[in-house]
Amino acid sequence: MAQVLEFKLPDLGEGLTEAEIVRWLVSVGDVVAVDQPVVEVETAKAMVEVPCPYGGVVTARFGEEGSELPVGAPLLTVAVGASEPADSPPTTAAPAPAPAPAPAAATSASARHETSGNVLVGYGTGAPAARRRRVRRAPLGGSVAPAPAREPVNGAAGAVPVVSPLVRRLAREHGLDLRELTGSGRDGLILRCDVEQAINRGATQEPSTVPAPAPVPASAPAPAPAGGPAMSPTPVGASASARPGVTRVPLRGVRGAVADKLTRSRHDIPDATCWVDADATELMAARTAMNAAGGAKISLLALMARICTAALARHPELNSTVDMAAREIVRLPEVHLGFAAQTDRGLVVPVVRDAHARSAESLSAEFARLTEAGRAGTLTPGELTGGTFTLNNYGVFGVDGSTPIINHPEAAMLGIGRIVPKPWVHEGELAVRQVVQLSLTFDHRVCDGGTAGGFLRYVADCVEQPAVLLRTL
Template identity: 45%
Template sequence: MSREFLLPDLGEGLTEAEIVAWLVAPGDTIAIDQAVVEVESAKSIVELPSPYGGVVASLFGEPGQVIHAGQVLLTVTDAAGGAAADIAAGDALAAAPSEVSGAVLVGYGTTESTRPARKVAAGRFCGTGTPSHTPVTTADAPASPVPMLPVAAAPAEPAASVSAASVSSGALDATRRSPVVSPIVRRLARDNGFDASMLAGSGPNALVLRSDVDNYIRALTALAVAPPSTAPTAPDDASADIRIPISGLRKVVSQRLTTSRREIPEATIWLDVDATALFAARDQLLTATGERFSVTALIARFVVAGLRMYPVLNSSVDTASQEILQHGAVNLGIAAQTSRGLMVPVIHGAHAMSLRQLRDSLAALVAQSPEGTFAPSALTGGTFTLNNFGSLGVDGSAAIINHPEAAILGIGRMIERPWVVEHALAVRTVVELSMVFDHRVCDGGTAAGFLTYVARCIENPVSLLADL
């Protein structure tokens, strides 16, 4: 009997995803809840487990292809119905083939003990490269409801230029399957016409690093710009237009920001603040506790305290019922620039955290920011956003509110400037705070009260003790 594994609902209104890499190949024997494919939605990159055990009959879709919810990802036949894999299947499957899993995504709906452990060489591997895809078709394999072609056999060399480079450098081997952890590394290689797993990785246990892919791309570029002397070349047209598709995360960001601009009558206020005492307080905390606290963590704590004093700013507008929904919990979003684009991971329950807990939660988000590998749950439920655009080297910005929230606070760069202290000119560390708020939710007095409260805490951190 053949069964179809359909792309499940990924939640949050996401109806499509891009195949990053297959973790199995036709003919493989799989167990229930075994991860079989890695997909990238507009929110995050996740591994999907198969709800069926058996022998993989066919794969539908290639890496880089966008598929929609309800489309067939792969077909699985009973181990007893396979051909040469029948004997191995009986030993490999611990669960009965007729058993069906309740899991939708890895880590959801089923305990970890029901999913076979994946071998990890170093760190957490999302996969071990792109498997060799030998198409296997069966007579009873039903067609996909939306026409899609099964995965074709992997070519020995992705392109002619890659073949030339591999001959000259010896770096690419179609039979090699080096481990590749990062989806970004896989995508970078794929966008340049080759499979990252074919490289000899320089990391632990031959792990392919981004530097390995970058070096190989440079080798490709060197071959492209150094043609044979007998072949004249035409100069590149620097004035040629380039079309960049708005897709994936960029598409979702575009839609959300457009909705924000269209629906929210926003207003912006800003304030220059003397942050000299804030740095002194940070140093005092280090001396007293032996622990480091970032300036951003301290300001985040001030923001949470300010939202408890001005709770209407921790709101959203229900346009259907024409009501302001004031949230009880403060779920603090932290705007982050990642390799996937602008993302806003959320620290849930920030109102109940101590400064130390808030610092640790913020540090965990920062560690994930470079590649944007946030869990789907970490990107939802925000009620207020903090944006430290000073890290980009700018003083201020009239930011766009993260819809459906009601406000966003921006932190500019902290720089020494001349400042008047007790009627005398002095050099102080100054930061500009920018506050953008939904004028439907509150008026300028409320927003100004919140902004000046946060500013007062920055200028005199001890003043926060009065509100604790």
């Protein structure tokens, strides 16, 4: 007899609590092998193919493509030891309560050999079988057991089923009583979209503080507004989204993570920006000579990274973070250099670990590897977190300057504009030189303008005269 095992959405690491189902790779009734990818999900960090630790027949899937599931929610159930697909399996089922632990002898040999010990972050399949949750398939035409409520909100009126702690916090921040909401999830589960819709309804139905006008008799003419023609009345509190042609785009996945992080940065960090134009002619010539000598090609971003790490060694205040709870500036010994990369999925910031200890060739190779992984959507959460300073090369978009938002919780970001021929006074003569604008946005809590200006001036000096960098290595 087949043993039905439930596979839950595993912990994807780095504090991620939910993921969106992008594409199912298997259907109900399919036979899956151990560690075969069964679903593609998108987290706030990256796109991930989730492998199933069990081999057998898929008996149920949970969640439609485009829906979000919290970590620990059921993904699918697999009949381990089944020789063929079950007849007409249900496409959606709810897990039944786990039975009492079975004796170790009750676990069949086939079940033991049809599971994997491979793990994702924080998730293991090598736990004893008695601790795994078994799911009974519902009989054809019968009902299924109700799904257990997740993340209850306790109150005088009892528990409210909420899909995740993030939803509960969102409701609390906007003063919503979850007991007054009707969840659109399975068995009335309150999802994030339910709370967001309630927030929007509250915004559009907010009563006006303007007193209502006195009623006008039917025989009296309507007064014309002074100073202009009559205007069509606009309903008080009318929602912009009610107009034809308005599109609402959910802030979730990478876009949602970017929105949350940038909002937090603007809210928490008192930033300031300084900038300078620099003559990059000598730097471009040095790069050309290095690449002409043979060997691996050196990118301009790698050279800027070498300059940046040297500048941070002279001004360590900018390689830090602020701990407001302890009221301390935490200076960091290593430089983990993030760089902004635009992909089809949005802006991501991969991190080059220990950039201060890498050569220009090593930096070039790592930048290329992480950029390709970002475009393919295969960056891991660990490759997208832990940065201490960020480079932002917005010159690739054909613009000269910018005032970027700091990548929270870092303390600074260096922006690089496009390098273009411009008139420039060189050695007392007017000449056409390759000019770049550099900007530094910094957390004013970690340093004053003198330190930020000194950092940026050193970077500009190295760009204009690469020999300056050699003297400080």
